[in-house]
Amino acid sequence: MTRALGKDSNCSIARSLDVLGDSWILLIIREAMLANSTRFQEFRAALGIAPNILAKRLALLVDEGLMERRTYQEPGVRAREEYVLTEAGRSLSVVIAALATWGRTYRPRSAGTSPRFASEDSGLVAQLAFVTEDGSQVPPSRLTARRTDDAVVDRAS
C-alpha cells in the first residue's frame, strides 16, 4: 500500500507487506482473532481508531479476502454488518504469533500479554518455532537465510 512493488512483486515478503504494511490492518486482525470482535463498534472501541479510517481498513480487508462481510438480523432489531476472518485471514495467525514472539523477547514488559494458540482439533497448545526435518527446534537468531524459488521452498515443507 505504501509503494509500488515493481520487481519486488516476486518476493513473498514484499507481497505480504503490500497487504499488511499498515499497522491498523494487523491490529484489526488481532482483535478479530484474540477478542472475537466482529462488529464495527467493537473494533472501534478496542483500538481507539477513527471511524473513517476503520471503515477504509475493513473495506480493504474484505477486498483483499482476509475478512468476509456478513449481514445478520435478530428479530425486532435492525440489520447489522459483521466482519469475520476468512481462511486467509485466520492464517495470519503465523504473522501475529511471530510479532508476539519477537515483542515478548525483545520488548519485554512485566504486565505484558500475548496470544496463546491451541489446535482447534486436539486442543493442545501450539508454539511457533523453526523446526528442522529431524524435529529439533532452532532459535530465530541461529539461522542463515537465502533467497530461493518458492517452488523449492514449498517442496521442502
Next chain:
Amino acid sequence: MTRALGKDSNCSIARSLDVLGDSWILLIIREAMLANSTRFQEFRAALGIAPNILAKRLALLVDEGLMERRTYQEPGVRAREEYVLTEAGRSLSVVIAALATWGRTYRPRSAGTSPRFASEDSGLVAQLAFVTEDGSQVPPSRLTARRTDDAVVDRAS
C-alpha cells in the same frame, strides 16, 4: 511509530508493530538477512528507496537496537559505515519467515521467491511451523487464540 500505544503497550504484538510498523523497516531487514547487504548504497540500490528515507530508517534501526553501525576502513580507501544486524535484528527471522509463508500461500506467484532458512549450527533446513508439545504440526488456519499473560506463554515454551 504511527500512533501512541497507550494501553496497548501491554500487548506484545502492538509493541512489535510500534518498531516494525513501517514496511521499509522490514524490507531493510530482509536485505540485510537475505542479501547480506551492509552498506547504505546496497540498501538503496536493492530497495529503490529515497536516500533521506533510508537514512532515517537506518538511524531508527540503530536506535531500536536492531542494527549496529560499524566503521571499517581498508588501506588507501576512505572510511565507510556498515550496518549489521544485532541479535534482536537477526531474531526478526521469525517475522520475515511468517510474512513469506503467508505471502507464498495466499498471494502465490509463478516466479516467486522466499527465504529458505537453515540452522547455522547443523546446516539443516528449518521451517516455521506451529508445533504442539507432542511434536505434531498444526496449520495456521486451524488454531484458536486467546490473550494470555506473557509469563504464562513463556512458561509453556
